[in-house]
Amino acid sequence: MTDPRKTHFGFEQVPVGEKASRVAGVFHSVAAKYDLMNDLMSGGIHRLWKRFTIEMSAARPGQRILDIAGGTGDLTAKFSRIVGAEGQVILADINDSMLRVGRDKLLDHGIAGNVHTVQADAQYLPFPDNHFDCITIAFGLRNVTDKDLALRSMYRVLKPGGRLLVLEFSKPESSLLGKVYDEYSFRILPHMGQLIAGDADSYRYLAESIRMHPDQETLKGMMEDAGFSGCEYHNMTGGIVALHKGIKP
Amino acid sequence: MDPSIGAAASAAIESAINRALRYDPASRARLQKLAGKVLGVELTAPRGTWYCVFSDGEQVVTVHNHWEGAVTTRLTGSATALLRLLREDGATAPKLGISVMGSTALLAELQAALGDLDIDWEEALAESLGDVPAHTIGQALRSAGAWLGGIASRGPRHMAEAATEEWRVSPPRAQFEAFVDDLADTSLALDRLAARVELLRSKMAARRDG
Ligand SMILES: C[S@@+](CC[C@H](N)C(=O)[O-])C[C@H]1O[C@@H](n2cnc3c(N)ncnc32)[C@H](O)[C@@H]1O
Numbered sequence: 001m002t003d004p005r006k007t008h009f010g011f012e013q014v015p016v017g018e019k020a021s022r023v024a025g026v027f028h029s030v031a032a033k034y035d036l037m038n039d040l041m042s043g044g045i046h047r048l049w050k051r052f053t054i055e056m057s058a059a060r061p062g063q064r065i066l067d068i069a070g071g072t073g074d075l076t077a078k079f080s081r082i083v084g085a086e087g088q089v090i091l092a093d094i095n096d097s098m099l100r101v102g103r104d105k106l107l108d109h110g111i112a113g114n115v116h117t118v119q120a121d122a123q124y125l126p127f128p129d130n131h132f133d134c135i136t137i138a139f140g141l142r143n144v145t146d147k148d149l150a151l152r153s154m155y156r157v158l159k160p161g162g163r164l165l166v167l168e169f170s171k172p173e174s175s176l177l178g179k180v181y182d183e184y185s186f187r188i189l190p191h192m193g194q195l196i197a198g199d200a201d202s203y204r205y206l207a208e209s210i211r212m213h214p215d216q217e218t219l220k221g222m223m224e225d226a227g228f229s230g231c232e233y234h235n236m237t238g239g240i241v242a243l244h245k246g247i248k249p
Numbered sequence: 250m251d252p253s254i255g256a257a258a259s260a261a262i263e264s265a266i267n268r269a270l271r272y273d274p275a276s277r278a279r280l281q282k283l284a285g286k287v288l289g290v291e292l293t294a295p296r297g298t299w300y301c302v303f304s305d306g307e308q309v310v311t312v313h314n315h316w317e318g319a320v321t322t323r324l325t326g327s328a329t330a331l332l333r334l335l336r337e338d339g340a341t342a343p344k345l346g347i348s349v350m351g352s353t354a355l356l357a358e359l360q361a362a363l364g365d366l367d368i369d370w371e372e373a374l375a376e377s378l379g380d381v382p383a384h385t386i387g388q389a390l391r392s393a394g395a396w397l398g399g400i401a402s403r404g405p406r407h408m409a410e411a412a413t414e415e416w417r418v419s420p421p422r423a424q425f426e427a428f429v430d431d432l433a434d435t436s437l438a439l440d441r442l443a444a445r446v447e448l449l450r451s452k453m454a455a456r457r458d459g
Contacts (some may be wrong), residue, residue: 045253047260048252048253048256048257048260049253049256051256051259051260052252052253052255052256052314052315055256055313055314055315055316058315058316058317058318234252235251236251236252236253237251237253238251241253243252
């Protein structure tokens with residue numbers, strides 16, 4: 001039987017069962033140019049957003065960390081250095097093209113040993129209960145079909161006392177900034193995507209998916225509904241991006 | 250302070266210190282002895298809190314905006330006072346109006362170790378904090394446009410290399426928040442950049458076809 005429900009893919013409505021393969025199409029298409037585009041699109045600022053995420057993780061040597069929707073492994077690389085030989089980092093992503101680019105990049109940077117890559121869906125994490133000290137999902141949650149399901153799945157595999165960090169595009173605090181940002185992402189971004197990756201549609205999807213993602217307070221509420229406590233968020237770059245944090249009690 | 254500005258500052262300070270240490274093994278060895286200690290710095294002007302964490306690993310000093318562990322020594326004062334404390338002989342915290350909480354031994358060791366080190370603190374700070382408000386989104390996009398144009402004209406392969414290289418070495422400064430004041434300028438610049446991207450695209454297309 002087919003599922004009659006619809007969900008959004010950017011601004012389009014698509015059947016629920018179809019979203020994952022559409023998202024996969026986007027990331028297969030951009031994988032090779034993903035890092036370059038990230039730098040160009042954000043003016044390099046995504047590095048600062050990630051830097052702050054690592055700090056808020058308060059990761060320590062010996063910990064076990066899951067970087068889900070980890071893509072090309074920016075956070076994984078940093079965690080790998082922090083947790084050291086005693087610790088472990090799992091770089092997980094639903095998309096094998098992104099994982100492949102990530103694995104190669106990590107090897108190029110001499111990172112091996114304490115990192116494992118796993119192809120996995122954030123909604124159905126293939127790990128035991130109470131397994132990780134920390135889970136990060138950076139610019140990944142908005143692509144997931146059922147975000148509540150994913151949050152509950154992350155809750156399950158987190159150890160009590162462990163923390164979840166969600167780094168994601170969010171709602172700019174000022175409407176003025178919102179307008180500038182709209183101009184940028186709907187007019188410039190697809191152009192840059194076309195010019196550099198030869199793919200305007202994927203970058204149009206990225207811009208649209210950002211607008212469809214829940215705002216700061218909504219996401220905080222969703223984390224609380226999934227069972228997380230002490231939920232809080234930090235707006236960055238005027239709320240273009242927000243870092244949400246929640247603890248499994 | 251917006252965490253992205255704080256993070257830009259810590260990245261700049263961290264790389265300034267570690268760069269200087271690369272050419273100064275004596276200071277490096279001295280600082281490595283401080284492994285495990287943490288210096289908290291609370292700036293009153295400009296406002297912000299940073300934590301310098303010492304280790305005997307590859308990165309002798311890491312700089313954080315957020316730190317949940319113990320802090321060995323905490324300093325509170327203005328950026329200028331703190332700079333003078335680090336580099337002027339005979340400068341003391343009370344004389345400069347800096348408050349010190351926790352162990353004073355760490356401060357003494359740091360003054361000794363960093364006093365000899367040749368770090369351009371002003372440059373590192375100015376780079377990361379000083380002129381953020383002076384920038385406008387127009388400038389950022391105009392220069393981004395010019396930069397893109399510059400490398401794009403040298404061909405796509407070169408473009409990829411230049412991008413990783415350039416963004417890695419220079420800490421990014423474009424801070425959207427500070428730009429909001431200048432919206433008129435902004436849309437103009439966006440138009441210009443959009444036009445420029447169009448132009449590049451047709452140029453590249455022409456080169457591909459030609
Ligand atoms: C924008 S990338 C982010 C990559 C990386 N975390 C970063 O910050 O650079 C989004 C990633 O989410 C992955 N993704 C999408 N849906 C997913 C799902 N249901 N489960 C796991 N990963 C997913 C995509 O394959 C893609 O690699």
